[in-house]
Structures are given as C-alpha cells and as structure tokens.
Amino acid sequence: MEKEFQNIYDEIVDLMENAISESAHPYRTFSLASVDEKSPKVRTVVLRDFSKKNNYFEFHSDIRSPKLAELKNNNNFSALFYSSQTKVQIRFNGKTKVFYDCSETKKRWNQVTPSSKRCYMGPYSPSESLSEYHPNIPESVQFKNPSDKESLIGYKNFVIVRCYFDKVDYLKLKYSGHFRCNFMLSDSKIDAEWIAP
Ligand SMILES: Cc1cc2nc3c(=O)[nH]c(=O)nc-3n(C[C@H](O)[C@H](O)[C@H](O)COP(=O)(O)O)c2cc1C
Secondary structure, three states: OOHHHHHHHHHHHHHHHHHHHOOOOHHHEEEEEEEEOOEEEEEEEEOOEEEOOOOEEEEEEEOOOHHHHHHHHOOEEEEEEEEOOOOEEEEEEEEEEEEEOOHHHHHHHOOOOHHHHHHHOOOOOOOOOOOOOOOOOOHHHOOOOOOOOOOHHHHOOEEEEEEEEEEEEEEEOOOOOOEEEEEEEOOOOEEEEEOOO
16 A cells, blocks of 8 residues: 555554544544445444454444344445544445354453443333333333343343444545545455545
C-alpha cells in the first residue's frame, strides 16, 4: 500500500483501538445495519473488541433480539462510526460470525460487569411488544447487581457478534477538500483507492 494510504489505515486502526480502551471515545458506540428480509435495519451497539491482525471488531448482544435472526438469515453487515471532533466517518462492510455458549463467550462473560449482565436477564425478548411498560430486568436485580449465580440466566442469552470486515470507506471532512478513500481487504493484502468525497 502507498505511504499515504498506509497512514490513513494506521489512523483507522488507532481510532478503533483507542475506542476499546476509552469508554468516552466517540467510536465506543456505532451504528450496525443488518438486512431484514429486504429492508435495512440499523441500531446502536457498543464496540467491544478490535483485531487489526484478523480484520474484525465485536459487539455483545442478546440471542433473542431480532438482529440475531436477521444476521442468521443474512450475515452481511454495514457499520458506521463518526467523530464530530476529528470529523472522520468510517464505514465498514463485511460478514458477521456469532459466538454462543462456547469458550469465547465463557471467557468474555467473566469480564462483563454485573450491572451489564442484567441486560441479558430480561424476561422478555428485546424488541418484543409489551401490553404495559416493563424495564425488562428481573425485579430481584432492578436496584442491585446480580450474584454470579443469579446472572447465569443472562449468560443463556449472551452472544458475541464478530464483524469481519473486507471493505472500509474512510471520509475526513476538511474545508480545503474532503479526503475519501476505500480499502479492500483480502487474505493478506489491502488495496486502496481514492474515491470522490
Ligand atoms: C448507547 C446504546 C448502546 C447500545 N448497545 C447495545 C449493544 O452493545 N448490544 C445490543 O444488542 N444492543 C445495544 N443497544 C440497544 C440497541 O440499539 C437496540 O435497541 C436493541 O439491541 C434491539 O435491536 P434489534 O431490535 O435491532 O435487535 C444499545 C443502545 C444504545 C442507545
């Protein structure tokens, strides 16, 4: 890859890696789009891991949520990150792989905070219709953290969604002219090209 493209790719990697370690980073949350039958569906999720070596990032979710059914039918995703500080938008495209009740999820579940574990313990499936308001947290842990044993009902719903990307669209806004380029990733090389901003 030419030096100019390499510098931009290094900047993307830095942004993603920093977002993993800094909870207030603008890229800590991102918009994840899947395909529902023929329509796009988009929602906010939290960035949980990033691998420069293996070209993926991850988020956590509940296996009962509609996005998991959508990704099972069609594992193509698009993910969008934007920072108003740096004015950099990054769009990733690729395919997802879901991890459920395996060594990866067991290890990760131990790193999930007790407070976040409550999100997977809801009696209702995320996005399910309710006849009246319900916080979708068991009453016993609505105002306290669950014990390890209590949170096991949450583990049964916990998944890691790994997003393997093969295309990255970078756009940086600048008064004197925006910068925009595409990176196409294959097994061991990355091709880059300028595209019209
Ligand atoms: C700031 C923020 C962070 C969120 N993080 C996640 C997340 O990491 N995983 C997740 O499944 N849902 C997360 N959600 C909820 C989703 O945006 C969405 O409402 C929910 O997962 C149901 O989506 P679905 O019906 O498309 O499956 C988050 C919402 C917000 C506002």
